[in-house]
Amino acid sequence: MITIENLTKKYGKKTATDHLSFTVPSGQVTGFLGPNGSGKSTTMRCIVGLDRPTEGQALIQGVPYGQLRSPLTTVGALLDAKAFHPARTARQHLATVADTHGFPKSRIDEILNLTGLTDVAGKKVKGFSLGMGQRLGIATAMLGNPEYLLLDEPVNGLDPDGVRWVRDLVKNHARIGGTVLISSHLMSEMAMTATNLVVIGGGRLIASGPIKQFTESVGHSTVRVAGPDLAAIGETLAQMMPTLERVDGRDTLVIQGAQASDIGHALHVAGLEIHELSTTHSSLEDVFMELTGSSVEFRSGGNR
Numbered sequence: 001m002i003t004i005e006n007l008t009k010k011y012g013k014k015t016a017t018d019h020l021s022f023t024v025p026s027g028q029v030t031g032f033l034g035p036n037g038s039g040k041s042t043t044m045r046c047i048v049g050l051d052r053p054t055e056g057q058a059l060i061q062g063v064p065y066g067q068l069r070s071p072l073t074t075v076g077a078l079l080d081a082k083a084f085h086p087a088r089t090a091r092q093h094l095a096t097v098a099d100t101h102g103f104p105k106s107r108i109d110e111i112l113n114l115t116g117l118t119d120v121a122g123k124k125v126k127g128f129s130l131g132m133g134q135r136l137g138i139a140t141a142m143l144g145n146p147e148y149l150l151l152d153e154p155v156n157g158l159d160p161d162g163v164r165w166v167r168d169l170v171k172n173h174a175r176i177g178g179t180v181l182i183s184s185h186l187m188s189e190m191a192m193t194a195t196n197l198v199v200i201g202g203g204r205l206i207a208s209g210p211i212k213q214f215t216e217s218v219g220h221s222t223v224r225v226a227g228p229d230l231a232a233i234g235e236t237l238a239q240m241m242p243t244l245e246r247v248d249g250r251d252t253l254v255i256q257g258a259q260a261s262d263i264g265h266a267l268h269v270a271g272l273e274i275h276e277l278s279t280t281h282s283s284l285e286d287v288f289m290e291l292t293g294s295s296v297e298f299r300s301g302g303n304r
């Protein structure tokens with residue numbers, strides 16, 4: 001488990017993270033969501049000891065990164081996908097990292113294969129596309145076969161195949177017991193990848209928990225009701241549930257803020273026939289926009 005406790009990081013007068021607290025549970029993929037500049041990279045850098053918190057702490061298995069007995073085989077991180085020596089080949093880069101950290105050489109071919117880089121292993125990194133660079137960054141993070149993977153925007157620059165590859169890779173890592181913290185501003189992608197979410201805005205925690213909690217809460221779902229006597233259904237619901245917000249469609253009613261079971265019961269008690277009673281959950285994208293709306297640092301149009 002990763003534990004972020006009251007983490008505050010200031011760069012001069014700029015507060016990048018502000019008393020941030022959350023946990024990253026083991027054996028799961030946790031999506032780390034936030035608008036640009038919300039403090040995701042700063043948090044990740046603090047976790048691996050690349051930045052020193054101004055206040056609070058980031059702990060892995062209960063200790064700071066620097067106190068882990070074997071940090072490089074415990075945590076693998078992709079924080080800057082461009083941090084390679086341009087004149088080295090992918091294989092040379094991985095061999096240098098393996099040498100420096102005492103990882104077995106046999107792992108290099110294994111990881112080249114796992115990350116789909118075998119065919120370009122002899123190519124100089126300076127000729128790599130952004131997507132290939134991302135793959136090499138992930139390969140480097142996974143070289144020590146770590147339990148924890150921290151990936152900062154790993155799908156940036158990847159084509160749809162690459163995006164799916166990252167998704168499968170991190171899900172598989174969690175399935176075999178690993179722990180993944182993956183940052184993104186692509187909410188729809190996180191909906192397909194993560195089982196747990198941490199949402200931050202302006203350096204502060206906005207919400208965290210299992211992903212279902214975000215999209216399936218009553219506040220984030222609507223219920224559609226249809227029946228032969230829609231006017232009577234509308235009147236009944238208005239009488240029995242006067243606080244409901246009703247949006248009249250042509251042949252259905254769309255109701256926000258109530259559960260389908262309560263609506264079904266109310267209409268049953270009133271003896272009304274219904275032909276449709278269905279719940280639609282908001283997309284994670286909608287929930288994210290709602291949650292982070294007021295904390296976006298840069299908006300289109302240039303307002304801050």
Ligand SMILES: Nc1ncnc2c1ncn2[C@@H]1O[C@H](COP(=O)(O)OP(=O)(O)OP(=O)(O)O)[C@@H](O)[C@H]1O
Pocket residue numbers: 011014015016017034035036037038039040041042043185
């Ligand atoms: N070294 C630094 N010096 C000064 N300010 C910094 C530094 N690093 C980050 N910041 C500021 O701290 C805030 C948080 O930045 P951070 O990179 O952690 O956010 P982020 O959520 O990762 O954003 P993005 O999605 O754009 O990468 C931003 O306002 C950023 O400008």
